[in-house]
Amino acid sequence: MNVLVVGSGIAGLTAALHAHEAGHEVTVVTKGGLGDGSTGYAQGGVAGVYGAGDSARQHAADTMVAGAGLSEAEAVDVLVADGAERIAELIARGVAFDRDADGTLLLGREAAHSHARIVHAGGDATGAAISRALVDSVRRTSIGVVEHAFVTDLIVEGGAVRGIRLLLDDATTELRADAVIIATGGAGHLFAHTTNPAGTTGDGIAAAIRAGAAVDDLEFVQFHPTILASGAAFLISEAVRGEGATLIDDRGRRFAFDSHPDGELAPRDVVSRAIARQAAAQGSPVRLDATMLGAGTLATRFPTIDRVTRERGFDWSREPIPVTPAAHYLMGGIVTDLHGRSTIPGLFAVGEAARTGVHGANRLASNSLLEGAVFGARAAAVLGEPWRGPTAERPSSRSAAPEHPSSRSAQRFSRASLQQLMWDHVGLLRTDEGLQLALDTVRGWRASASVPQTAADHEDANLLLIAEATASAALSRAGSVGAHFRLSESTAPAAAPILETV
Structure with a gap:
């Protein structure tokens, strides 16, 4: 098969390497340079190595508790069952996880873990070590790489994804494929304050929404x-x-x-x-x-x-x-099955862009790198098989967001104004009134937006689309659970201040 992987973090490069090793023709398309993105910024490590008294079963239990009851047990079981193999693979590809004097892997512990089970590299530079090793591994193969290319949309023909449209060297072009794997990360730059690098503007998720793929759980945004x-x-x-x-x-x-x-x-x-x-x-x-x-x-x-x-x-x-x-991590995204297949044939999603069911309402620390490696490999494993993706309709306790008339916002759109709006009203602490204000404002901005021309224009359009979907999902999920926390109107304002020292 001819496979396009969009994104070059741990999920995308793992998928690309496994697909290549399975005999597929693979091209990686990345917005920046190969290996740019969130993976290289990850400090903590990869959960999944079990010492005395610990087990995959306990790791799964901790993941379910952190997910506030909304993690899907089958997805969590897959994560912890495949974890040891994926960590061993990273070591084989050259990731030098920290060890003690006798060569034993050093294990760290993070919040909501019941045991120390997290391997790390360079102390607090785990993501950078993983990114370097995977980039080096890709460079040693015949995998094609297209850098500094902005994917604007998916090509959908006959109800299936057949490639991508992208901006490359200021020109619009198309790349055709039998399968597209979205690994573009989250959308941290929806918010005024984020740990994410500048390119995390939700491009892959937005393209999937426009193509008609199901998304879910966008209201669950983790704040570090x-x-x-x-x-x-x-x-x-x-x-x-x-x-x-x-x-x-x-x-x-x-x-x-x-x-x-x-x-x-x-x-x-x-x-x-x-x-x-x-x-x-x-x-x-x-x-x-x-x-x-x-x-x-x-x-x-x-x-x-x-x-x-x-x-x-x-x-x-x-x-x-x-x-x-x-703002740190998006638990929701493109709905997938346990092999990264979306609701549209030919379209896969892995890593933070995907909603696998692992994280539920709140991600357990150091499960993100593990998820990228596990599900990147699983997506590659089913390339070429008959399509058996999830159905578009998923069980949900939420009703649709109420429709309110959209009108031009009194405030003129800018990316900074959108980010502040989302921080104030769709951030850590939310109210009905604030969520409705955010949704109406974003709908007004979208209604008056011009057709995007440049990469920056496309980023703005993607952020607006995901902002609307996120505010709508948050407004229609009644009550509080995990990272989605609703205040009553009589309590403190929804904005969570960033306070800096002078």
Whole structure:
């Protein structure tokens, strides 16, 4: 088969390598350079190596708990069952996970994990190590690579996906294929504050929506609790808290226990909301205290974080550092089966662009790299087989979002205005009124938008489309669950402030 893989993170490159090794003709199309994207930014590691007293069964149980009851058991079982093989494959492809003196893999623990089961590389540079190894592996093959190409749409003919349209060297062109695998990541730049690199504008998900593919769970956006609250967004890995760092308020009190008995190691949605509330109450950022770990441990275990915090004027071995939440990971996306097949024949989705059912309402830390590797390989394994994707209709407890008349927004559209709107009203803390305002405003902007011409125009159009779908999904899911948290109108405003030090 002729296979196009759109995206070059862990999910896309794993799919490309497996498809190539199965004898398919493979081309990787990527928006930036090969290996650009979110994978290289991942700090924590890959969950799935089990020590004494731990097991795949317990990993699955932790994943289900973190997903707030909405993770699909069959998908979770696939994730943990295939995990060891995929981690071994990464090692074989050249990923040098950290080991102790006798060669045993070092295992870290992160929030909502009951055991230390996370392998890491370079201390806190796991994603970069994985990206380098996979890029090198692809470069050693005959896999075609098209870099700096912006995919604008999918080609659908006879009810099946037959290729892609893209902007390349300022010209529109088409690439034909028997199958297209979307691995373009999430849509972090829907929000004013995000850990995601600049290119994560939901392009693959938006193209799938326009082609008629089913999407689901877009209301579940994970906000990472601990971003350095000084300068450009920089993530402070959850593994720091896993090693013993604590969250403190302006009096030095560990406030996270007010929200959950696991305190700093509660699920991410709980910790993020606790931080946002405390920061708003005290009018300044909360602090992450890692001083008990000592300068040597911090520099060795977290060399990247150690370097960046010091560059920004903090000695975190001596003083707590200011932290704040930011948009991090999209749990929803293109609906797939357990082999990445979407509701349109010929279209696969893997990684953060896909809604596999693993994450439910809240992703368990360090399951994302694992999911990309597991489902990237599984998608490649069924290329050429008769199509048996999911049906377009999925069971749901949600009703359709109410339709309100769309009108031109009083505020003129800009990407920054969209991001602030989404941060204020479709962020950590949501209200009916705020969600409806966001939805009406986005619909007004979409109604008055011109036909996109440039790559930036297409990104804006994609963000608007996904913003509408996300606000609509959030408005129509009654109650709170996981990362989707609804406030009553009588409580505090929905906006979760980002508080930076001067």
